[in-house]
Amino acid sequence: MTWALSAPWLVVGTVPDESIALLHGPCVLDRAGLAVGDTALPVRRGTPALLAAACAACAVLDLETPQTLLAGDAGSGHGSRKAYDRLRAVLPALAPRGLTFHYLFPDLAGHDQVLIAIQALPVRPLLVADAGFMYAAKMSGQALEYDLFTPDAGELAFLADELAPHPFYTRGFLLGPEAAPAELIQRAWDSGGAAKHLLVKGQSDRIVHEGKVLAEIDGPQTPAMEAIGGTGDTLTGMVTALLMSGRNVPRACAIGALANRLLGQLAHPTPATPVAGLLEHVGEALRLALETEAALPSKR
């Protein structure tokens, strides 16, 4: 049994405002900005940046926008717990084709309960984890249940450290210059810290399957992107939209990574540019990246 492309995709994350109760529904991006239902969401970084990029990419790909489950959480973890509880309640009826987990309080019990609920579904959805939920997924020892993690360099070192429950505790020998990405990728896979696929963000973006690097994308180079908060979120948003289109994980990652790099080229940012200054270029960047798709090795 497989999913129809019309089945929903759910993005689960937070907004840094504890006064916001749970928001559940499709997200909308128009000239007024990003909104879920009647709630307008400022796009500065974090899950709203992911959603804005996903919506813009869906417009290019002629797709419905993703469903969202957002909790107001500024770090207390209360909102994230509400999101975990609501997710378990709605999963059977929603029957999502895929889930993208994002800025959530990395609570091991919350993660495990959600994963058990997912495993109980008749058909397993595609699972993408980034940010705090990726930390919890790795710590749980069940990283292999996930189809894609999207770490940056510091997070890759954390995935490779079998002892670290959070990037804050990553051991120094894995964080220093002597730790080559390829070795960290292999170590993360061997120690069970990696999902089936990784999209490792960095000077060169690496697409990884079961510990092996499938592709590296190293251009165009816009070094300032590393300093801009939210550029990882735009990448995860575009990759989510590409997965929603039915493309397989390596293909979605390759196009998404190239599009995110083109985003930097088009926006000419400095390290002081806010991510909002990049978002208007998502559509054009993705269209340009899609022009290269014919050169990729496999369809879908």
Added chain:
Amino acid sequence: MKLPFRWGAKAPRPKQNAAASQGHDKGVMAFAHTAEVIRAEASLKAAGLAVRVMGPPPDMRTGCDMVVEFELVREPQARRALTLANLAPMAIAPVQAGMLEPVSLFQAKDFGQWLMVRAANMKLTVDKTSRIIVNISGGGCPDVPALAELLVGQTLSAAPSPLSRGQTLCAYALELAFCEAKRLLAEQP
């Protein structure tokens, strides 16, 4: 301005008294939430106690958490300081094997006009001339976007300490990057 850039600079460690640095007679306090650990550490340090945060031993881990390591002999003094701060540890136990140390490596990247400092998964970028924080990236805990909104646009001197407002380990990592940026871009007299 010549900056002491170096890859993998070691963080200066706070001075500890003799007993605390000898590695024995230590205990750990566990709290219900990381935010309480952050407050407890500040309260205990203000009371003159030698403490540091550590990763909890494996059987105590719940996710985004840490414990406060302290000298067991000073438990009464520590409890008094915590009571004054309306804090109560959930548990106190002797130090066990398997505890993890916070990151102590920084990486600084020079963008010409700007300097980016990374600690673990957090990156903080500052205009070298004005000392204004222009961007914060990385991290995955939900208080990172809130902290970024609070800090970006402020100078290193005027910005609140990330730990004073944050509640998670990402906030703690950001605090380390913040302190390192202040050290590298010290205010000119």
